[in-house]
Each structure stands twice: as structure tokens, then as C-alpha cells.
Amino acid sequence: MSTKQIPDFRFSPVVDQVGVEERIARLNTRSIKKQSKTRGLKLALNMIDLTSLEGKDTEGKIRQMCYKALHPHDALPDLPTVAAVCVYPVYVKTAKEALKGSAVKVASVSTAFPSGNAPLNVKIADTKFAIDNGADEIDMVISRGEFLKGNYNFVFDEIATIKALCGPVRLKVIFETGELSSLDNIRRASDIAIYAGADFIKTSTGKIQPAATMPVSLVMLQAIKDYFIKTGKMVGMKPAGGISTSKSALQYLVMLYETLGPAWMTNEWFRFGASSLANDIILQLEKDDKKVYYSGDYIGKD
């Protein structure tokens, strides 16, 4: 079946919130112990997009974060690096230089992040700037206002336009699920973004509460699954914001594993947008290694 067949997004599958929450509750009863826990935690660390998206960011701060991305915790051998760093377009160049020669990617937010309330030419310029500076990945936001007005074509076209601009640069599409209000809307937004060419769909900017939640993420994973069944094409997923503990990262991985299966268990197809998660994972791995809990003071906060 051709991907050119675009469905009518008004008729995206409906979602029952109570059912989703029950499924999550059941997934969260999975007990991940011993070697499956260690493997899961290392994988989670390797899936992190280490993020700094603050008004007070500086080149110095970004360079420090990049060092952390490459050396999460040198005291522990065999630790993977994180997947990427995620920064504003103006810091792409700095990050790119700091990460030169490594496999860690540089992701840049764009399209007038976080609100997305800018004309298309500004969004295009924003994205171009990031790509020209060497961004490997673009994290764009959708126009939530237009989406809630029911202008699905507008949202679709915007994503398709940015995707065309991206070329080989991977595009993540942020819905800001905390502003979309219902799981039905989140499913619809997922379908729109996927069919418009998103390489990844992403929950949140981290600027709005609630950010990523498991119910929202499950609905998005199910949209990815339906698309895969229909077209054979994989789309990635990135929950962002609010995931700060190892336990919750493992719960997301269980959900991923039991919904999309082992092929998605790689940072090519799944990311955590987080800043403090890395240190909590390190804390847990340290504990498994040394049999004692360290305080946060023993692990670098960059």
C-alpha cells in the first residue's frame, strides 16, 4: 500500500481513556530485575536526548552539557553515551564543535519553539538556520491553535514543508500533548504527523505541564504501530519532559517493548527527552556495581 494514501484525519481511531490507563497500570506491574534491569537502564541512558532549552543558556553551559553527553560518568566503565543533545538553534554550532568526531547527535528545536506561533517563513528560516549550522535532527512544534480549530490540513502542510526542508536530517514533531486535551486529539495529531513525514513523534516541549505521560505515549505508540502494520515503515517516538527516574524510564521501555517490539529498542527509534534522568540512571547503575547508594553529589550535574 502506498503511503500517498492520506486518510481523513477527522476519522482517526477513537481512544478510550479508562482503557488506556488500565493498560498502563498493568504494564507498570512488570517487575524488571537483575540483568534485565541493568540492560534496560544502559539502553535508556543510550536513548537520552540530553536537553538544555533555557533562556539563560550560554555557549559555556552547552559545552559542559556536551562533555556530559560523551562522558556520562567516567567512574563507571562500559557506560554508553547518550543519543543526542537538544539545544536552541543558536547553540547548534557550539554543540556540533564540542561533539566533533563522536556519534552523539545534535538536535535543534525549531519552528518558533516552544509556542510555534510564528508565520511559516519565520519557521522555515528558523529550521534552515539550524540545518545550516549542522543540526542532525530537527525538533519542530505543531501549531496547536490551528489543530484545535480543526485546520488539520494546515498542520499537515506545515509539517510536510519542514520535512521537505530537512532532507536527510531527521525530523521530530512535537505535539505539546499537554495542550491537546484529549487522547482522541493526540491520536489524530500522531496520524497527521506520521503521514506528513515525521521521522519521530514527540510528546512535549517541556515548557507545559503535564509533559510526557504514559497514557499519551501509549496512544502515540499505537499510532506508530498501526502505520507500521499498514506500510511497513517505522517511525520513532520521543517522550519528553517529566521523566526523571530510572523506574519511570524502565516503565516506558516495557511499554515500548510490549507495544512495538524489540526492533524499536534502539536510540534510532526511541528517545527520552530529559535532563536529570541520566544522573538517576547512573545512580542506579553505580548501586548495582558497588552495592551502595551514592548521593547525587558524587555524580556530575552538567
Next chain:
Amino acid sequence: MQTTQADKIFDWAYAPAPEATDHVHINKKYDLFIDGKFVKPGKGKYTNTISPSTEQLLAQVAEADEKDVDKAVKAAKSAYDKTWKKMPGKEKAKYIFRIARMIQERAREFSVIETMNGGKPIRESRDIDIPLAANHFFYYAGWADKLDYAFPNRKPQPVGVAGQIIPWNFPLLMAAWKIAPALATGNTVVLKPAETTPLTALKLAEIIQESGLPDGVVNIITGAGQTGAALVNHSLINKVAFTGSTEVGKVIQKALAGSNKKLSLELGGKGAHIVFEDAPIDQAVEGIVNGIFFNQGHVCCAGSRLFVQESIADKLIDKLKDRMSSLIVGDPLDKNTDIGAIHSKEQLDKINQYLSVGKKEGAEMYQPSCIIPKKGFYCKPTLFLNASQSHRIVQEEIFGPVLAVQTFRTIEEVIEKANNAPYGLSAGVWTDKGSRIFNLTSQLKAGVVWANTYNKFDPASPFGGYKESGFGREGGLHGLMPYLNL
């Protein structure tokens, strides 16, 4: 799962996470709980009770004969006359409330024993069976002093001595469903748990003894069919409550004909689970899985007949098969197990017989490629596709993890098919349209109809059947009625 990319496969088989059993104490031998004491059976006969997941001996349990039953019923009668009948409702409530609290305090021990003796996954006994059993005691404790408000101007009176017989699929929960309303309404009780799963009921007897409930108010006697028959036929019994097979239910009803004993029966079922094309499909799949594979399908209200609207049938069945491939079948004590052990060799044989009947009848069988343990009694979750109303696997209760799938085209057709069964205990409807739900709830002949969910239980909600599924309601205000003269 359907994905490929062999070089990148991250096979995340979860490490074993068994629930600890060292904190659990099971006696080598259990006697009969009569008049507040554990007493040896008159004939000194004991039978073995095993774990269906390991086939290991757990304990020996007394077998009550007619004389033991007589002793228990007389103890209940005397407790009724001397103490329980006269005790004010709010005093009775304190005891019931105390039992509820004690079950909660020992919830972990109860859930482990329930899983060891019955084979159900620890996830279910821990999250459903035991908390729900405690909740039933809490709920009915609340009614004990408010019966006049439940039935205004009716002067509700207790019936007397209740003889209660419960099945093996939810051992402690069924004991709670029976004992709690009987006590709250002022009756005394002789309860007989199933011969294969007596351990949590006997643990409950220990709790009841500790709780200081007056001697003889609750008596728990173990044994097989003959013990049950002696209980039902005892002349001092005023009320019989039975949950179990339709076959035995019929025998009991015949035996009670012409007597003035009250009777309530909760028997078999063949629940219709109906999915319309506008349903939230991923949640419907989850509901179907929960409806039929919960407790290995050993559930009288299991959604064992699936009706899918033809326009979404292929899609839904693909999703269902995919979901089934992620179910973990195995050691019920492992916290990650979704489907535990079949309750007994006998039940497994019966299920396997139905599997061959289904194949012979021409339905298409599907089982996921999961690995099941060599020792113990296990059955893979099973679908029968392209089934029709005249198949035996559609008409008869299998009581196992076996789902018969049919398609339908119109709403009239599915109502007719859903009601075209000897049973009428439960049904489920999945649709995004509220008005359709209400249309169906009024037309389906089932005691319980769940909408956009399945297998939801709450002490405040009545449960019971139509037709061959029995009569009388348990739970809620309705659950008080079978134990009262109104």
C-alpha cells in the same frame, strides 16, 4: 512481534521475578473449623491438596462426613439462637469490619497461598482477589446496622443458618461474597470451600478465630461433593447459596424442591463480548484479552464468545493475535506472569477435549508460540476463528482460556446471537456511541453488561444471572436480599 531487523533485536526476556514464599505458613494438616475450634473429622479421613503449577503436595485437608456436617450446622444454629440473632447490628458490624482489616493486614500471605493452591497469577491474586475480598467485608460491615434503611417499612429479618458452597476459581473472594452479606444480615454460616482449593478459606477460619467472632457464627468445613450434599440436605439449614457448575446447581435445586429453604445459585456462563466498528479498537483488544484470559478463563462471567462487526474483523483479529503473542504464560508466582496454571489435571483434560472438538467442528484454531512449563497444568491462550452459533465451543462453557470468535453485520443480528445461549450471566459492549450502549444493555439478557470494559467487580454492584446462569444477586444492596425474610 512483527518487526524484523534481526541485527538490532534487543531481546528483553524479563529475568524471573518470583514472589517470595518463605513468609507463608501452611500447616501440614488442616482440621474442620466448627464452633470456633479446629476439630478432627469423625472418620479421621484427609485428602491431599496440591499446587497445580508444580503438582507438589501443599497440605492434607480433613474430609467432613455427614456427622461432621451435622455438628457444624448445629453449632451454627445454636450460635444463631444464642448470640448472633440478638446482637445489635452495629456490634455485628465491628466483627465484620475486623475481619476485613485482618485480611488486609495479611494480604500478602493470602495472595501467595491463593496462587500456590489455585494456580492463578500472583498479579491477579495480589491486585484483585484479595483486596476485593477485603472490600466485600468492609462494604457489608457498613450495611449491618442499616438494614431498616435498605428496606424501609419491611422489618427485615435474618433467615437463620446459611449453608454455602463455593467454587475453586476465586476461593477467598467467593468465601467473602458468601460470608460477608450473610453475617451482616444476622445469619450464621456453614461454608464449604472447593475440595481442590481449601487453603485460603482455612486461613480465613484462622482469622475468624483470632477476630473473636462468637463461636459457631462461621463454620468452615472441607470435603467433596458428598459433604456438600449433606450440607444442602440438612434439616436445620434455612438457606442455601451455591456458586459452581450449572449441573450441580440443578441437582441442588431439585433436592430443595418442596422444602422451605431459600436458594440462590450462581452458575455457569458464556459471556458475549461485542465489538462495534466505532469502538476504541486497541482498548477493545485489551478488554477481550482481559475478558477471556483473566484467571486462565476460569471465570463464570468470562467473555468467551467474541462478536466482531465484520468491517473491522480482520484488523481486530490481527491486533488480538499480536497482543496474545506478548502474554507471558508460566509460573503463577512470578510477578510478570499473565496466564498461570490451569486449576487441575481434570480441568486441563476438559479444555483439551474442547480444543479437539473445536478443530473437528471446523473452526480455525490459533495459539501464539509461547513456551509453557513442562511440569504443572498449562494451556496456551487459544482463539477459535470462524466459529458459528451451532458449534459446541460456542454453546458450551469451556472454563478455560479459549475464545470463540464470530462476526456480525447488524445490531439486530448480534443481539439475537448474543441472547441465543442457555446462559445469561454477563456481556460486554464496545462502542464509542453512548446511545447504542443503553440500547444494548436493555436488550441483552445478561445479569451484568459491561460497556467499554470487562470483568470489573465492585462490592457495591450486584452480580448474578439469568436462565441457566442461576438466580439471586450477590454484591450491593441486592446481595442482602437472599439472606433476609422481607
